[in-house]
Amino acid sequence: MKAGAGETWHGFVMDCIKNNRAGLENLSLIPGNVGASPMQNIGAYGVEIKDCFHELEAYHLQDHTIVKFNNADCHFGYRESVFKRQYKGQFGILSVTFRLSKHPKLNTSYGAIEEELKHMGVQDLTIQAISQAVINIRSSKLPDPAKIGNAGSFFKNPTVPAEKHEALKAAFPNMVAYPVAGGEFKLAAGWLIEQCGWKGFREGDAGVHARQALVLVNYGDASGNEIYELSQRVLDSVAEKFGVALEREVNII
Numbered sequence: 001m002k003a004g005a006g007e008t009w010h011g012f013v014m015d016c017i018k019n020n021r022a023g024l025e026n027l028s029l030i031p032g033n034v035g036a037s038p039m040q041n042i043g044a045y046g047v048e049i050k051d052c053f054h055e056l057e058a059y060h061l062q063d064h065t066i067v068k069f070n071n072a073d074c075h076f077g078y079r080e081s082v083f084k085r086q087y088k089g090q091f092g093i094l095s096v097t098f099r100l101s102k103h104p105k106l107n108t109s110y111g112a113i114e115e116e117l118k119h120m121g122v123q124d125l126t127i128q129a130i131s132q133a134v135i136n137i138r139s140s141k142l143p144d145p146a147k148i149g150n151a152g153s154f155f156k157n158p159t160v161p162a163e164k165h166e167a168l169k170a171a172f173p174n175m176v177a178y179p180v181a182g183g184e185f186k187l188a189a190g191w192l193i194e195q196c197g198w199k200g201f202r203e204g205d206a207g208v209h210a211r212q213a214l215v216l217v218n219y220g221d222a223s224g225n226e227i228y229e230l231s232q233r234v235l236d237s238v239a240e241k242f243g244v245a246l247e248r249e250v251n252i253i
Contacts, residue, residue: 005035022104
């Protein structure tokens with residue numbers, strides 16, 4: 001399915017689900033527009049854009065040409081693509097096409113989804129049920145951008161070598177971590193930030209959300225600099241306490 005870059009992401013996902021096209025249901029209720037999804041390689045609950053991305057059309061701002069990028073061209077990584085690095089500021093994304101399925105491979109690998117499905121009393125697993133479970137989970141712990149200014153998750157989950165993970169686990173037995181490829185471990189950035197005392201912090205109109213420490217929020221009139229400075233304080237505190245360098249997930253412009 002193809003969508004214009006200006007379409008709202010959640011609206012597009014709902015349209016796919018309405019037409020029984022599977023693949024994006026785990027990405028329900030993510031704020032933003034379709035055009036931003038490949039730039040960030042957005043992901044949630046075990047699914048990333050790269051899993052069903054087909055191609056996009058982009059306008060070269062200097063050459064005034066329209067260029068097509070396939071999956072390989074985008075060099076997708078963890079919340080990364082060529083549009084955040086190599087081609088940053090060079091293209092405007094016009095449309096995105098996804099390769100979806102009429103025969104879904106349902107992904108409930110994240111425990112939170114399975115728990116919510118049980119809470120909902122779902123007996124016949126469908127993409128509609130998974131989408132609603134994700135919507136319920138996100139609504140319960142993430143702020144609505146229409147009500148409180150935010151850009152969703154502000155920080156990436158960092159990856160550390162096994163030796164670093166072992167040392168951290170010894171010092172912080174309750175630390176949240178998951179094994180990934182290459183023998184490394186992905187740490188939960190939200191947990192690290194919360195342990196540094198930032199969850200629910202507010203200074204003026206800039207703050208860290210009370211229910212999800214990954215999310216920085218603007219309660220009204222905080223400036224971009226104030227949000228950025230707060231993010232730097234968070235980065236510095238995590239580095240000091242854990243010796244782990246967090247990265248911002250958002251694109252700073």
